[in-house]
Amino acid sequence: MTLQAVVYTGAGVEEYDDVGAAVEAPGETWIHASAGERSDLEAIRERFDIHPLAVEDALDENTRPKTEEYGDHTFVLMKTTQLSQRDDVAFGKEIQSRSVGLFVGDGWLVTIAPPDLELVAPTASAWTRDSSRVADRGADFLAYRVLDAIVDDYFDVLDEIETDIEAVEERVLHDPEPEILEELNGVRRDLLAFRKVAWPAREAVSSLARGDVPQVAESNEKYFRDVSDHLVQVVDLIETYRDLTGGSRDIYLNAVSQSTNDVMKTLTVVAAIFIPLTFVVGVYGMNFSGTPFAMPELGWTYGYPATMLGMALVAALLLGHFRRQGWL
Template sequence: MTGSQYLKLLNPLALFNTRRTRDIFKVNPTVTPERKEADHIVVSVFDYDKEEIKESSFDRIESCEQFKDNGRISWINVDGIRKKEVEVLCNHFGIHYLIAEDILSVGQRPKIDEIHPVLYCLLNMLYFNEQTATVETEQISIILGKDYVITYQEDASRDVFDGVREKLKLSDSKLRQSGADYLCYALIDMIVDHYYLVMDKIGDRIELLEERIIRSSNKRSLAEINALRKELIVLKRNVGPVRDIVNGFVKTDSQLLEERTRKYFKDIYDHIVQANDLAESYRDMMLNLHDLYVSNVNLKMNEVMKVMAIVTCLLAPATVIGGIFGMNFDIIPYAHESNGFYIATGLMIMVPLVMVFIFRKRGWF
């Protein structure tokens, strides 16, 4: 456990962190957020056909001009987003300025647009941060044009496209034998498949939390329930709209998609529908965990109240006997007897013991 995590446990109020809530719900479509431009960009290009493939890397966007209409399939991946470079590349490939604005946007809802001569989709890659137990997002823009695919990523340090890169290097792979539309499918398929890895991480957290709540419910359990429900909101917000994106690829009449490729997008559609169902199941599980927590707290309270009620009942006879023999009357039975004290004390002990026997026989505790 790190020092910051230990200090967090010392302050129970810190468990109910509201900053994460503000981060999740800060999106306001009426206000144009300002994107912090990347310090530098890295452009990686896979230029290939059935016979050969050429892998290149540049730090200047102008170097991509050679890959337009060269008779081969080109995948141009740009790590790092800067306004000037986005506009230069879009102008060179004849991409509409509205798409350039979407690439530069922040917190955009996943979407698909068909603006001649390209198909454009925007969605988020998801990662699960083990240290903070949060779902992190990275906005991805994918542009499908004639014989080329352009992708924009915000973070150069991580992505989920390594599997696509490895398949491109195999001369007999389906990617090398197909066109740019199949490459676009493979990229989206990788993103959707990675959603399941994130959901598995959340599912494991839910199972562990359920076990802890069953064993012992406390304020920390409630804080963890609240935190996981926030992450499920992030998950649902990013996974849900992808179904419309894939459905748009299936139903589009664009000439950029071959008929044989549409069946692959239908396969992604099945996967994303299943991911949506799984997200809904997790949401129901979190509601059930909250009800379980409330039930355990009420059960503990009932146990405490039962013990207090039993103790009160057991002390009641002693209180009554002590009150009777403590009255200020001249004549009280056994008040002046030498054994009066022992008789009163014996009654105070015997009556509660009889009550305990009766309570146990009836199964009250």
């Protein structure tokens, strides 16, 4: 279904196929349209005198969350989020955000969302048990319920990110493989993308909570303050998780640096042992003979075994020294 019209009255919840009939019916009217149906959007825009620029913003996935007043109605743009598998690598996830536009007027609410986003049914069905609460509190309370559902999903996404961070931290401590760094950077990118959604969303909802918008009743401002408080928690959690991923990245880099230092230490020990041995071999490898200055050891019967024994002794002494220094 590309367009849904729901009217909340004290007697119950009624659904209409025609927008005009829903508007004329008594009660609080909620019209939900799919972002993919331009004809429905144009009809709704004309019926409620919605500014064309606001509709374009609701359809633009690159627009940041915001709140704008247009005379007899207020436009609120929010973003839904979800984690999906990345296509460019075999591991990792990425944040995908979708735009949801809310137009709050006197006794009516219009929402515009992607066609595959289930938005109306869960919220509408939740109030069939006590629809009079919606009818009594107005369309702005309906908008609060939609915003609250969107923000609640933020915590579910954060729970998934937290699980990913814990898994990466475990691997950093026990098996610091090179691809872990790319995973950590991917999580940090996700958190940064999430922050770009949550931070302006907090500002957008705050304007609804502090009495700046005439379409929000004073009695309902406390509900928007609750959503704003949740968004503050979301932003704080994002910053905390960014710090955790930064700490994990530092641990990984330290582990790699320590491993490199161990390798360099081993190579230094080997080089230090072979330097004097190479010198001895080089000296006795000159093979000068037949002159008064020739090395007398060359004619000694035990010259070769003595030289080898001396070289072994030098290597043993150096190994013992490095062991006492803690290099081995």
